[in-house]
Amino acid sequence: MNATQHPEEEEGRAPLAQPVTLTDIARAAGTSASTASRALSGRGYVSAEARARLVAAADRLGYVPNASARTLKQRTSRVVGVVVSDIGNQFYARLAAGIEQTLREADYQMMLLGDNSESAEEIAGARAFLAMRARGVIMTPVSGDAASLLVAQGVAVVEVDRQLATSPCDAVVIDNERGAYDATAHLLALGHSKVALLVVDTEWTSDAGREQGFRKAHAEAGVELDERLVARFPVHAPHAKERIERLLREDAPTAIFASNNLLAEQAWHVLRRRGLRLPDDVSLVGFDDVPWMEMVDPAITVVAQPTEELGRSAARLLLRRLDDPASPPRLDCLQPSLVIRGSTAPPS
Amino acid sequence: MNATQHPEEEEGRAPLAQPVTLTDIARAAGTSASTASRALSGRGYVSAEARARLVAAADRLGYVPNASARTLKQRTSRVVGVVVSDIGNQFYARLAAGIEQTLREADYQMMLLGDNSESAEEIAGARAFLAMRARGVIMTPVSGDAASLLVAQGVAVVEVDRQLATSPCDAVVIDNERGAYDATAHLLALGHSKVALLVVDTEWTSDAGREQGFRKAHAEAGVELDERLVARFPVHAPHAKERIERLLREDAPTAIFASNNLLAEQAWHVLRRRGLRLPDDVSLVGFDDVPWMEMVDPAITVVAQPTEELGRSAARLLLRRLDDPASPPRLDCLQPSLVIRGSTAPPS
DNA sequence: CTGTTAGCGCTTTCAG
DNA sequence: CTGAAAGCGCTAACAG
Numbered sequence: 001m002n003a004t005q006h007p008e009e010e011e012g013r014a015p016l017a018q019p020v021t022l023t024d025i026a027r028a029a030g031t032s033a034s035t036a037s038r039a040l041s042g043r044g045y046v047s048a049e050a051r052a053r054l055v056a057a058a059d060r061l062g063y064v065p066n067a068s069a070r071t072l073k074q075r076t077s078r079v080v081g082v083v084v085s086d087i088g089n090q091f092y093a094r095l096a097a098g099i100e101q102t103l104r105e106a107d108y109q110m111m112l113l114g115d116n117s118e119s120a121e122e123i124a125g126a127r128a129f130l131a132m133r134a135r136g137v138i139m140t141p142v143s144g145d146a147a148s149l150l151v152a153q154g155v156a157v158v159e160v161d162r163q164l165a166t167s168p169c170d171a172v173v174i175d176n177e178r179g180a181y182d183a184t185a186h187l188l189a190l191g192h193s194k195v196a197l198l199v200v201d202t203e204w205t206s207d208a209g210r211e212q213g214f215r216k217a218h219a220e221a222g223v224e225l226d227e228r229l230v231a232r233f234p235v236h237a238p239h240a241k242e243r244i245e246r247l248l249r250e251d252a253p254t255a256i257f258a259s260n261n262l263l264a265e266q267a268w269h270v271l272r273r274r275g276l277r278l279p280d281d282v283s284l285v286g287f288d289d290v291p292w293m294e295m296v297d298p299a300i301t302v303v304a305q306p307t308e309e310l311g312r313s314a315a316r317l318l319l320r321r322l323d324d325p326a327s328p329p330r331l332d333c334l335q336p337s338l339v340i341r342g343s344t345a346p347p348s
Numbered sequence: 349m350n351a352t353q354h355p356e357e358e359e360g361r362a363p364l365a366q367p368v369t370l371t372d373i374a375r376a377a378g379t380s381a382s383t384a385s386r387a388l389s390g391r392g393y394v395s396a397e398a399r400a401r402l403v404a405a406a407d408r409l410g411y412v413p414n415a416s417a418r419t420l421k422q423r424t425s426r427v428v429g430v431v432v433s434d435i436g437n438q439f440y441a442r443l444a445a446g447i448e449q450t451l452r453e454a455d456y457q458m459m460l461l462g463d464n465s466e467s468a469e470e471i472a473g474a475r476a477f478l479a480m481r482a483r484g485v486i487m488t489p490v491s492g493d494a495a496s497l498l499v500a501q502g503v504a505v506v507e508v509d510r511q512l513a514t515s516p517c518d519a520v521v522i523d524n525e526r527g528a529y530d531a532t533a534h535l536l537a538l539g540h541s542k543v544a545l546l547v548v549d550t551e552w553t554s555d556a557g558r559e560q561g562f563r564k565a566h567a568e569a570g571v572e573l574d575e576r577l578v579a580r581f582p583v584h585a586p587h588a589k590e591r592i593e594r595l596l597r598e599d600a601p602t603a604i605f606a607s608n609n610l611l612a613e614q615a616w617h618v619l620r621r622r623g624l625r626l627p628d629d630v631s632l633v634g635f636d637d638v639p640w641m642e643m644v645d646p647a648i649t650v651v652a653q654p655t656e657e658l659g660r661s662a663a664r665l666l667l668r669r670l671d672d673p674a675s676p677p678r679l680d681c682l683q684p685s686l687v688i689r690g691s692t693a694p695p696s
Numbered sequence: 697c698t699g700t701t702a703g704c705g706c707t708t709t710c711a712g
Numbered sequence: 713c714t715g716a717a718a719g720c721g722c723t724a725a726c727a728g
Binding site: 077268 | 410412413414415416417435436438445448458460461462475476478479497502613616617643644645
């Protein structure tokens with residue numbers, strides 16, 4: 001403890017072993033800790049001169065408030081937890097960027113975690129946020145359990161991209177069914193009758209919605225769907241390429257609708273490796289526009305989503321909820337749009 | 349306070365307004381808080397049966413330790429802060445993924461922040477980590493000030509990708525000079541004598557190293573370098589394309605070396621827009637291999653970096669430092685490798 | 697406008 | 713092996 005040394009007038013440049021505390025700066029300015037707290041946190045009455053001395057002392061000594069102490073006392077923090085499935089996937093990265101931007105403007109700290117689409121990791125993340133008394137959490141849910149845990153403990157959660165929670169909470173999603181419908185209808189209108197669907201095998205509403213849209217377009221066009229053309233992939237698809245290759249070989253679709261950017265990438269590689277030309281031999285449509293799709297030749301027709309806006313909306317929803325915890329759960333649904341490029345054409 | 353209700357034998361399923369505390373579970377198991385602490389945190393003697401009762405009570409009541417209280421008491425946490433320039437850039441995303449993986453294995457929590465290459469945001473991030481008593485921080489530095497701040501307060505920092513700190517700290521970088529040298533030498537060996545360099549205008553060691561390698565290759569090949577071919581771009585390059593376009597128009601280079609993935613992407617777009625064929629009209633080499641480079645036609649010759657390994661190394665360095673704070677600062681340097689693809693050929 | 701007092705939830709001596 | 717007591721740094725009544 002620094003009561004052993006004389007505490008007065010020390011130059012603030014020594015390599016401090018002990019971080020400086022509010023008490024230190026109060027003493028340096030000749031006030032009590034409470035006054036210092038009021039001055040520095042900006043709430044409560046403090047005389048202008050006291051405040052000035054305090055502020056001066058604070059930045060002379062390089063004071064950094066101890067977040068733990070504050071959180072412990074106030075029983076809440078300004079941290080908002082965010083957990084996404086895969087930080088390395090551009091979709092989630094852009095989502096996070098959107099969230100962070102809005103959160104920052106509202107003076108909240110984003111804490112980002114990846115869960116590799118593992119429900120266990122997701123729960124661990126939720127517990128970590130609980131432990132640090134995060135004010136709220138935004139997530140692309142894997143299982144619904146994490147959200148339940150959080151909600152049960154009273155932390156606000158908003159789900160993005162997918163909606164899985166059984167507990168009531170806000171969510172913002174894309175109109176997946178409509179996006180998939182548009183993509184599929186486009187293919188069908190071009191005259192394709194053997195359209196393959198590449199979709200992730202989960203309970204997630206996103207993939208379910210995309211499959212529904214795919215089916216609905218078939219139904220409305222009166223095209224019978226061969227179930228073998230629906231290929232489901234595990235979340236971590238190590239052998240996706242082989243599976244796609246087999247699909248191509250055995251069922252000879254004339255068009256492929258890949259329902260996320262990773263599957264589209266895999267499909268594209270398989271097509272190239274097999275020497276199949278786009279769009280002459282096979283047409284390809286993706287879901288979620290990422291830069292490469294516009295760069296390859298031919299460019300890929302895709303259902304584009306407002307990814308960053310998705311993030312911003314989620315953050316806004318959370319902010320609103322923190323403001324008014326009692327308001328009824330809200331679901332926002334953003335519209336995707338079909339961008340037609342060179343990878344789709346009538347079957348030959 | 350829950351002293352007002354009878355605290356015994358409550359089912360743990362009510363929507364708890366107040367999170368359950370260690371004291372709650374101690375009471376439920378009929379011990380003192382100290383014993384509960386010892387049992388649950390696993391250090392100190394506790395009888396097997398007491399521990400069993402405590403553990404049972406803890407997960408019956410859904411106990412989540414309060415991280416703030418623990419951090420406050422122990423004066424340190426298990427959080428490692430990570431701040432990168434741009435979460436949306438695949439390079440940084442993969443870097444973060446590598447870091448997180450290694451950190452997780454060592455049971456540390458990664459807290460990720462983006463600073464948009466703004467020194468002010470970087471400092472704000474550093475302060476946030478200071479405030480939450482992060483054990484260490486890993487960053488792709490923008491200015492060196494943040495690192496100084498951190499180091500002065502005694503938190504371990506390791507710089508990744510670039511080295512800017514004036515304070516002594518660990519770092520792990522790529523051999524940028526060598527990578528750029530190889531790329532440039534390749535172009536020169538092909539017979540190009542008007543090679544343009546696209547580089548970010550910063551003090552960063554990464555870009556400086558790349559420029560040096562570029563110059564060194566020219567010197568060794570005995571090719572005189574026209575300074576107009578060296579194009580420097582601000583970190584946030586809004587008009588990069590115009591600048592590149594002008595470079596092409598006015599100085600007619602026969603090859604371009606774009607020293608990061610974003611500049612390569614911009615250059616590629618400009619080339620395409622102007623109808624310049626790769627590699628017939630112009631050769632292009634990038635730095636930092638990202639997926640699209642292998643997908644476009646022709647594929648892009650590039651200096652590939654071990655990005656995830658860079659992250660893992662940084663995390664390992666930090667872990668080592670936490671173990672042994674006194675060890676001398678260490679600089680690890682990883683080797684990049686030139687991947688020759690179709691975008692480079694002799695000038696026509 | 698300011699100081700005193702108390703306590704957030706946890707860990708850690710220190711006695712038993 | 714266990715409990716009592718103290719205190720981490722901060723904020724929020726509550727008197728002055």
